[in-house]
Amino acid sequence: MTPIVEARGLTKRFGTVEALAGLDLTAESGHVTALLGPNGAGKTTFISAVATLLRPDGGELRVAGIDVTSEPQRVRRVIGLAGQFASVEPAMTGRENLEFVGRLFGLDRRGARSAAAAVLDRIGLTDDANRLVRTYSGGMRRRLDLGASLVGRPQLLLLDEPTSGLDPRSRIELWDAIRNLVADGTDVLLTTQYLEEADQLARDVVIIDRGRVIAAGTPDELKDRAGRDVIEVRPRAAGDLPAVEGILTAVAAEAPRCDLDTSRVSVAADGGADQLTVVVRLLDERGIAVDDVGVRRPSLDEVFLTLTGRGAAPSTADHADPTSDAA
């Protein structure tokens, strides 16, 4: 089966900044692929190239088997784009926004009207459809933006940081909307800075740094590669801290870390869940009451630290964001 997105040795330079430095990537059809990386890693540049908004300097890029550089107009019929900014018109209603995009996709008036109604239903905005978008909340705008990219029934949906800046509830609502799409057979390529988001939505995660792919795999595979799990215990009484430390020492191979300020003891644990079972049993046997106990998987920061030797803080290549040149 033709991969929905296939990039080989993709390069793009903005002045002195190498935004894409020989990026290789294959996204299979049938599920969500997440591009994960810090600001300036090249995620937006890559999405823009797939969306035919910018031309790579070198390398090869195909969407559903179509060459992006030589046949951009054909690619545009396959894709739907929702950007970092909610690019909907505040002076139009939700319905008008969707009908507008529908008409541009070549639907007639009636077709656009029913396509808009179907999409409104799917993104849960039917009740607010006739309100001007300027009265919408940030989360509603973002959902409408997602909806706008769906009106043309794209084969591939491109989402550039779809949930950045949203509150937790709006984020979860948007995640649900994206999951429903995938269930209906739309392929999704999304960028995110959050490991959690990639974890929630994607089957394949591609980690990008400085314009290159530095790791790819399922979220679990990446976390396994990125670092070990940590068992963390927070006893109810601070006086139990030494006892907890003793238990963790007995279970783990290394010396545990005790943080007196937050009353937590933690230790790296290769055995993950199995070791946690032992810890919980020992705590119970000694009658130590705990507020919290669990296995914590590595965070994006830790993944990055392991894979790149530095944190996921915004890099100096931040200005590689091509949208800054769009104005």
Next chain:
Amino acid sequence: MTTLTSTTADTVMPLAARDAGAGFLTATGQTARRTALQYLRTPQLLLMPPILGALFLFIFRYIFGGAISTGTDIDYVDFLVSGFLVQTVLWTAMNIPAGVAEDAASGVYDRLRSLPIPRAAVMAGRSLADTALNSWAIAVTAILGVAVGFRTHADPASIVVAFALILAAIYAFTWVFISLGLVARNAQAAQAMATLIVVPPTFVSNAFVPIDSMPGWLQDFAANQPVSVIINAVRSLMLGGTDAAGVGHSTGYWVALSLAWCLGIIAVFSGLAVARFARTR
């Protein structure tokens, strides 16, 4: 439930439509409508240009007007209003770049560029909507001109030609300011640049004062720049001939020269705007 939704969507989306996006006319009409709705539903955008125009008109008619001599038999109010209408075109168009820059920054243009439509249509739609807004401001200004005492004895046909010429000027200058909005980094920069482009040709012109009242070194620019040329055409059409308007050449000469300017501006700046919008970086 999921299956049901997707079946519905399949029926509403004919297969053929998926293979072709909107054509040039549909895309132009849709993007024009979008910008027009922005104006209609944001009363400030709709009302500020005519209000600003009225303010300027009153200032020149009643404050500076008394001290300005036209150097001919023409009443100052007739001299003023016939020129004022043309220079108002630029003042109204001054709002365009900020709107364009905002669309570019908000990601709307990225979405439109990612759609299977002719990219030139997006700019064509924008220019039509802005021409409509500007025409409305000019219509209000013309009515106010009559209200402050402007009278014409020209034949109706000349008046129609005068307004047709103003419409051509509106369309031409719309492209200048759209281009400006596309090259500006943001709305604020666009606004500042627009002011810089509007002030010299509107004031260093024959809109408010006769050009012979200016120092010699200014007269060449003042007399030959497009705003003055179009004003000469409109003035002589509205005031009943070049002698009455005191503009030297014949009315036909000024109209032809004005049209040449408008066509030239449209050719250069629509090309620039479309190329800039459609370019794939």
